[in-house]
Amino acid sequence: MITLAWPWLLLALPLPWLVRRLVKPASPQIGTTLRLPFYRELAAAEGGGVSRSRRWHLWLGWVAWxxxxxxxxxxxxxxxxxxxxxVGRDLVLAVDVSGSMEQEDYRLRGRTVTRLDVVKAVAGRFIESRAGDRLGLILFGTRAYVQTPLTHDRETVRTMLNEAVIGLAGRDTAIGDAIALAVKRLRKQPQDNRVLILLTDGTNTAGSIPPMAAAQLAAQAGVRVYTIGIGGGQVGVRSVFGMLLQRGSDLDPATLRAIAQTTGGRFFEATDAAQLEQVYAELDRLEPSVRDKRTFRPMTALFMWPAGAALFLSLGMAVSSLPRRVRATRAAGVVNDVH
Structure with missing residues (x-):
């Protein structure tokens, strides 16, 4: 559709008429005049139609205006x-890929899988549900690495998570470094939308920043940290006789709970796939996507068309007035000859 950005300028349309009606014409110059008794015949001989020509120029002038x-x-x-x-939240997932994540103590779709496999399946569905959010992915083991920077491309984030392998970042667990790296990525983003979801199955055994010191940094930067502890149940160990189930886990729920409390988040523990599904469903409830739909209408300026038409009309009026000027010049020459 065609619209006018400044329609109030239409009020200027009657301006020339008002000037003509309200402003007095200039006083004619008083001087010596010469009467020509045959002026009308001279005008007729030159073609006449002076009033008609002025009328057309007047109408063209109005159209140009x-x-x-x-x-x-x-x-x-x-x-x-x-x-x-x-526009949604800026949400970073920090996933533990240390050596302990290869333990096969979870069941998914009726078969035994590693901890990382169940995280990929459940967290992948969580990623797909975060329409409108900017998501980032950090993988950590002995060191922490940004696998995917903050992006609206959820498919890429999920693909990078699915391609993660055990030991990619080392066999130990650097929880503090993972939190600090996430804070570095989130601190320049709008406040109240900075969220970190940290998932691990062990205690901090590596890194240069203690977990609680990193939690203090997150609290100062306004980053809410939700911690998820997995494992904590029976640990699967393969032997020559098959799968043996043993009690024990390296999970440190006290530290994870303290990190969450310090930053205004929550701590969750999931000892099986169903509980992990519930955890991510609860995270969706606690941190809903801010789905603020915005639209944009592309605009194409059209002012050059009427402006160009007015220019051509003005040029046409100037060209059409040349014969009249020539006639006026000839008439002046005749008057000079008579004088």
Whole structure:
């Protein structure tokens, strides 16, 4: 559709008429005049039609003025609305890929899988549900690495998570470094939308920053940390006789709970796949996606068309007035000859 950005400028349309009606014409110069008794015959001989020509120039002048006012109103063509990416939270997932994550003590779809496999399945569905959020992925073991920076591309984040392998970042667990790295990525983002979900199955055994010191940094930067402890149940150990189940786990729930409390988050523990599903469902409830739909209508300026038409009309009026000027010059020459 065509709209006018400044429609109030249409009020200038009657301005020339008002000036002509309200402003007094300039006083004619008083001087010596010469009467020509045959002036009408001279005008007729030169072609006549002076009043008709002035009438056409007057109408063309009004049309040119109308076009100039229309151009000043900034006409523009608005296209169909285009939806922009939805504005949501900045959410980073920090996933433990240390050596203990290869323990096969979870069951998924009726078969025994590693801890990392169940995390990939459950967290992958969580990633897909976060429409509108910017997601990032950190993998940590002995060191912490940014696998995916903050992005709206959920498919890429899920793909990078699915491609993670045990020991990619080392066999130990650097929880503090993972939190500090996430804070570094989130601290420049808008406040109240900075969220870190940290998932681990062990205690901090590596890294240069203690977990609680990193939690203090997160609290100062306004980053809410939700910690998820997995394992904690029966640990699977393979032997020549098959799978043996033994009690014991390296999980440190006290530290994970303290990290969450310090930053305003919550601590969850999931000893099986169903509990992990419930954890991510609860996270969806606690940190819902902010689905603020925004639209954009592409705009194309059209002011150059009426402005160009007014320019051509003005040029046409100037060219058409040349014969009249020539006639006036000839008439002046005749008067000079008579004088």
């Amino acid at each position: 109308l076009l100039l006012v229309l151009a000043a109103c900034r006409p523009q063509w608005l296209g169909d609305p285009v939806e922009l990416p939805m």
